[in-house]
Amino acid sequence: MSGRTPEGRGPNETVVAALDRVRVLGRDHPMLREATLSLRAGERVALVGPNGAGKSTLVRVLLGLAPSVEGTVQRAAAGVGYVPQGYAESLFPWFSVLRNVALPRLVARREDAYDAARALAGRILPGVDPRRRAGRLSGGEKQATALARALASLGDLVIADEPFSAIATSNRERLRGVLREELGGRALLLVTHDASDVADLCERTVHIIDRCTVEASP
Amino acid sequence: MSGRRLAPSRSASFLTLAGAVGAWWAVAQIHVAGRPLLATPGATLGALSRAAPALSRDLTATAALAGVGLGAGVAAGLVIGALAAVLVRRAPVIEGLLDFARSVPPVVILPVCLLALGYNEIARLATVAFGCVWTVSLAVMTVASSPRSARREMLDLAGATPLRALAWTQPWESLGVLVVGLRTSASTAVVVAVVTEMIAGAERGLGGRVIAAQIAGDTEGLTLDVLAAGALGYLVNLGLRALERWARRLEP
Numbered sequence: 390m391s392g393r394t395p396e397g398r399g400p401n402e403t404v405v406a407a408l409d410r411v412r413v414l415g416r417d418h419p420m421l422r423e424a425t426l427s428l429r430a431g432e433r434v435a436l437v438g439p440n441g442a443g444k445s446t447l448v449r450v451l452l453g454l455a456p457s458v459e460g461t462v463q464r465a466a467a468g469v470g471y472v473p474q475g476y477a478e479s480l481f482p483w484f485s486v487l488r489n490v491a492l493p494r495l496v497a498r499r500e501d502a503y504d505a506a507r508a509l510a511g512r513i514l515p516g517v518d519p520r521r522r523a524g525r526l527s528g529g530e531k532q533a534t535a536l537a538r539a540l541a542s543l544g545d546l547v548i549a550d551e552p553f554s555a556i557a558t559s560n561r562e563r564l565r566g567v568l569r570e571e572l573g574g575r576a577l578l579l580v581t582h583d584a585s586d587v588a589d590l591c592e593r594t595v596h597i598i599d600r601c602t603v604e605a606s607p
Numbered sequence: 608m609s610g611r612r613l614a615p616s617r618s619a620s621f622l623t624l625a626g627a628v629g630a631w632w633a634v635a636q637i638h639v640a641g642r643p644l645l646a647t648p649g650a651t652l653g654a655l656s657r658a659a660p661a662l663s664r665d666l667t668a669t670a671a672l673a674g675v676g677l678g679a680g681v682a683a684g685l686v687i688g689a690l691a692a693v694l695v696r697r698a699p700v701i702e703g704l705l706d707f708a709r710s711v712p713p714v715v716i717l718p719v720c721l722l723a724l725g726y727n728e729i730a731r732l733a734t735v736a737f738g739c740v741w742t743v744s745l746a747v748m749t750v751a752s753s754p755r756s757a758r759r760e761m762l763d764l765a766g767a768t769p770l771r772a773l774a775w776t777q778p779w780e781s782l783g784v785l786v787v788g789l790r791t792s793a794s795t796a797v798v799v800a801v802v803t804e805m806i807a808g809a810e811r812g813l814g815g816r817v818i819a820a821q822i823a824g825d826t827e828g829l830t831l832d833v834l835a836a837g838a839l840g841y842l843v844n845l846g847l848r849a850l851e852r853w854a855r856r857l858e859p
Contacts, residue, residue, distance in 0.1 A: 452740050454760055467766035473848065479757040496765040 397467075403430040404463060405546045405576050406451050410603075411460035414444055420446040422600040424460070430545055433577040435587040438597030444580045445474050447597065448550055451578070468493065468544030472552040476535035482524025486510055489523045489534055493542040506541055512567050513537040528555045533564065540571045547572060550580040565589045646827040651834065654827035661816075666835055668811035672728070673800040673843070676735025677793055684740045684792075688747025695752050704743050713738030713799045717806055731803040738799040739792035746788030750781035786854040790847040797840045813839070 406428045413421040417575035421443045428434060436444050449455035452471060453464040470493070473479045480489050487503060488495070489509050510519045513533050519524065523534055532555040539547050552568075553561045562585075568577075569590055581589055587594055597605045628648050635647040646855065691701045716737045720730040758780070762772035804814025813836045820828035837839070 452764060454764075465764075467764065469764055471761065471764055473757060473760075475757055479760055479761050481775070481779075492761070493765045496762065496767045496771070538761075 390476075404428065405430050406465040406469075406578075407461075407463040408447065408451060408457075409461045410449055411447075411457045411462060412565065413443075413450060413455060413457050419600060421450070421457075424450070426451070426595055426602055428546065428576050431467070431574050431576055432593065432602045433572070433591045434579070435591035435594045436578060436580045436597065437582065437587065437594060438558060439501045440484075442597040443600045444597055445550055447602070448548055448578070448580060452547055452548065463543060465546050465548065466544055468497065468542055469541030470532070470542030470544060470547035470549075472532075472535045472539045472549040473478075473549075473553075474550040474580075476552075476555075477528065480523045480531055480538075484523060485515065485520050486517060486523055486526065486534055487519035490519075490537045490541050492538055497543055502541075506537070509537040509541055509571065510534075513540075513564065529557060529560070532556060536564065536568065540568070544575070546576045546578070548578045551582070552579070553583065561585070562589075575581070609836040621712075642824070643826055644693075646830040651830045654831045658828065658831065662733070662831065662835060665811055665813050665816050666839060668809075669800050669804065669813040669836075672731055672804070672812060673735060673793070673839075676732050676800060677739050677796040679732065680685045680736040680739025680792060681743050681789065681795070683736065684743025685747055686717055687735040688717065689751055691744060691748040692751030692770040695748060702748065705741055706746065709741035709745065713795065714802050714806070717803050721807060726807060728809075731800070732802050733794060735796050735799045742788050742792045742795070743785075745782050747757060747781075750777075750784050753780075756780060782854040783851075786847070786851045790844075793843050794840065794848050797836075797843055801836055823839065 400518060403428055408424050408426045411421060411424045412419060413424075424443070424447050426434075426436075426447065426600065438444050446455060450457050450462055452469065453462075475517055481492070484492075487506050487510060491502040492508035494505055499505075507519060510517070513536060517530055517533075523531065526534060529583060532552065536549065536552050539549060539552075549568075553564060556564060561583075567584065577590065579586060593604075608669040631645065635643055635645045635650075637644045661703055667685050687705075691705060694701050713734055717730070719735045720733045724730040724733060730803075756776060758776045760774060767775070800812070801817075803809070804812035805818050806814075808818075809815040813832055817829065817832045817836070819825075820832055
């Protein structure tokens with residue numbers, strides 16, 4: 390649906406988003422001490438670490454949704470696809486599933502917004518009527534809708550913060566497959582605790598330990 | 608404990624209504640200082656058949672006073688609330704000031720309005736509007752100063768203009784709070800409208816009818832007017848509860 394094909398995919402040197410020695414302060418303690426991360430076009434990177442390590446904070450800084458006090462940030466460009474950890478609050482419950490998925494393309498005034506959304510919803514939410522209001526979906530269906538919306542985006546990067554946490558285990562492998570295919574040539578930053586996600590989807594892993602990033606060897 | 612819920616039944620509802628009418632009749636048999644406390648249901652129905660045209664005219668006048676006052680209060684509340692939302696981060700005291708203003712009983716403002724605006728409908732309207740404006744202002748301020756939602760963030764990331772992002776989120780996200788504020792204000796508007804008609808000697812309206820019936824010692828007319836005022840408040844509440852239920856369904 391993205392118009393990109395997995396064939397010919399592969400990271401090139403164009404950086405789509407990056408952090409360099411970024412420090413983020415919370416109210417009384419640092420949320421990130423020193424975070425460095427670079428995402429090249431087409432690259433698929435896993436961000437892993439224990440709960441509270443600062444993964445979601447790093448993502449929010451990268452998206453420009455949270456400020457840093459030190460270091461340099463190259464924000465993801467407009468049009469980035471994003472599945473937030475709070476996926477339910479990010480949906481528009483008064484809109485249909487279809488309109489939620491079409492949203493990034495509607496904002497970009499693309500004529501194919503609903504066609505692309507219909508195709509994505511059909512793949513990611515096969516049993517769900519796309520005319521149904523998003524507020525009436527179950528938790529797993531809401532998360533799948535947020536994933537479909539991220540994949541409908543037009544940018545070069547998709548950032549997914551634990552995108553399968555509410556999805557039934559039996560469905561995860563299928564959705565990982567859809568994500569892999571629909572990403573096309575876009576870069577992916579995947580925040581996850583699941584080793585299967587990393588193995589299936591990512592070629593590089595970055596750990597956050599004690600609020601600092603550590604690059605792992607492949 | 609079986610935990611079984613009793614199903615609603617028409618006959619039970621009918622019996623309850625009949626019981627209420629019976630209780631009304633029983634209270635109407637009580638006489639204090641040689642006069643009945645209330646007119647009987649039959650006498651009240653008789654009064655209704657005699658006074659129906661005048662009563663409907665007065666009911667309409669009170670409803671119009673409450674409606675126009677509410678409209679003026681809501682319009683002013685939207686403006687004041689929006690201004691307060693801009694100020695509240697720098698001057699949090701504004702929330703306390705609005706809350707203080709809301710705590711002033713609207714009826715005590717009536718003499719101020721009568722002095723300033725004269726014995727006329729404008730003074731009564733201003734009092735009703737005063738009763739509504741602060742609740743609406745506080746609701747609007749709360750909504751407009753709330754932190755940016757996750758939905759706004761999604762639209763920003765997608766590259767939506769601020770105006771579009773606002774239009775796609777704010778009306779829906781604010782609906783619940785605004786409807787609750789509106790419902791509270793509408794109830795206040797009906798009460799204040801009737802009271803201002805009672806105090807300031809209105810030529811039309813339920814408040815004026817109640818006072819006239821009391822002076823004339825017309826128990827039947829007084830009972831009828833009390834029930835008519837109750838019916839007006841009840842209808843307004845029913846309408847606003849339906850609006851609130853609709854808004855709650857749409858709420859995030």
